[in-house]
Amino acid sequence: MAKLKSWKELPCGAIIEDMKAVRENKTGAWRSVRPCWNKDKCIQCLNCWIFCPDAAVIVEDGKVTGINYDYCKGCGICANVCPTKVQAITMEEERK
């Protein structure tokens, strides 16, 4: 864990300018179920990318390429918004 800053080093107005702090907080550790993305079933509608509250769906050149498990909290929204006929994302128990 990084050394905590003194009050004299903090920005005015309790804003966070340094996004490093946000990046360092790996919320993936909170996950109890994980989304599993199936490349072959995916139709690239990008619904999961639009709805993911943690920006944890990885998109490269306009296409979904996977899930960022460092930050995915396992909320399941991506699986929920994946079209019913497609079901490219399924939620599975996080392995203990």
Place this chain on the structure above:
Amino acid sequence: MILAKTGNEALAYAMKQINPDVVAAYPITPSTEIVQIFAQYVSDGKVDSEFVAVESEHSAMSACIGSAASGCRTMTATASQGLALMHEMLFIAGGLRLPIVVPIASRSLSSPLNIHGDHSDSLASRDSGWMQFFCESVQEGYDTLIQCVKIAERASLPAICAVDGFILSHCMERIETFEDKSVREFLGPYKPNWNLLDYKKPILVGPATMQDYYFEFKRSQIEGMNNALPVIEEVQEEFKQKFGRGYGVIEEYRTDDAEAVVLLMGSACGTMREAVDAMRNQGKKVGMVKLRVFRPLPHKLLKETLAKFKTVAVMDRADAVNSYGGPLFTELTSVLYDAPQRPNVLSYVYGLGGKEFSLADAATVLEQAHAGKKEDLVTYVGVR
């Protein structure tokens, strides 16, 4: 230009000249006219402001916070229950260090219902991280509101500019106004420290901070308030240079050889000056100290100024209902605790709900201060 304006008219006129980017407001007596007149300026195209009509004061302050966080010069106006309804959001504006400026026509708080002037509303918000200015006259209200914008932006703190409800808000007085251009020159463009909409420099606003950072952020906010005093003095000086009228954080009136003084805020200061003059004519060494800036509390200055008198009568136009005098009294006794010489401090609560504070009342307080003692700890002036 010399104009006859009521307090509300003068504050709305100052807002027109300030030409804020955004005004989000909900009307309430006795400050309604400020919003009404400003809305007229908007519809007449005399300002460039975006006027947001909202459904409550809570929403008004919320909209102001959003606007100010987006880098806009932002104002609203309110009073009494309206300020009370904003209470939750006041702390957020304070913590985010957003320079929102709010003229208020100070009014009592219900219950019982009363629409008249006293300082209960702003003093109840004293811990919200806002600067608070109390004005003696319509002229001072006009001048102070203009100063407030510059002070708030330079100190990164929100500010309340209070005129006494009805007593000033509805009283027409002679005021000297400035050209729109001069006011805008004096203020200059607003350059925010950060801006929520700046996509080139993404930031996180309003994060959750737990035991690790909350206190540190609060400590930094407190320092912001500590640093505001020199900013206020600086802007007062710049205002004096440009417009010729000078104001202090406090003002002493006929205190040179005074033995007893009265400390108070707002419109009653004028009445007190008359009473001081009358007593001086009888050869009694009395004076007045006006406190214009209540937040940040100029504690060092108050200590230096007041410790030299035998007696200080503190007058509060609000009662903290704490059984130990009004807010100014309790703060002043704290301020004087470690003074090398402690004066007698007498507590007076007056004028709640607009109760008349007459010249005779002012004279009575001065007489007691001059005598240096009274029976009760707290005197409720004029209460039957």
Place this chain on the structure above:
Amino acid sequence: MTESCSMLGGQALEIRWHGRGGQGAKTAALLFGEAALDTGMFIQAFPEYGPERMGAPVAAFNRLSDKPIRSHAGVKNPRVVVVLDASLIEPAKVTEGLIEDGGILLVNSNLEPAELRKRLNLPTGIKLYVVDASKIAMETVGKNVPNTPMLGALVKVTGVLEFDQMMEAVKHKLGEKFRGGKEKFVEPNLVSVRRAYEEVRC
């Protein structure tokens, strides 16, 4: 200062207006204050702070001075009292606090001054002036709005303003009020002010 300000005599001139809600006592006080300002005086004009109800007795006040006015206390002992509605004389205690030595009472009434004085049992030190402002308003403006003509009478009896200065201010103010096709109401109002100035008697 012009000679017309001699009434100030270094002290603030305090005026109390009595009317009924809707008769324009507050408007008259503001208008008189503005007119006085134009002559270089320091002024205050403020209503009695209360709920505004049509028909209820209301009061408004003026302070005029050739020095800056500092007091924000109420007016307790006016030198001049203006009564917009004669029916208020008893319920509103219009003479309360009126300075007995040289005070002025100006009443909108169709009664003879002598009769009114008797009815009021006025101390001899108080000067009574009467003008039928309601009649003047009916004949000029066409409705009972006594506040504007009373300004004319007040200027006459106090001598504190020049008539022409006051007329200019009234004209300006009414011009602001009557906009968008209502400009025709300005002139009759000005006529009513002039008539009250001429017809007030003691």
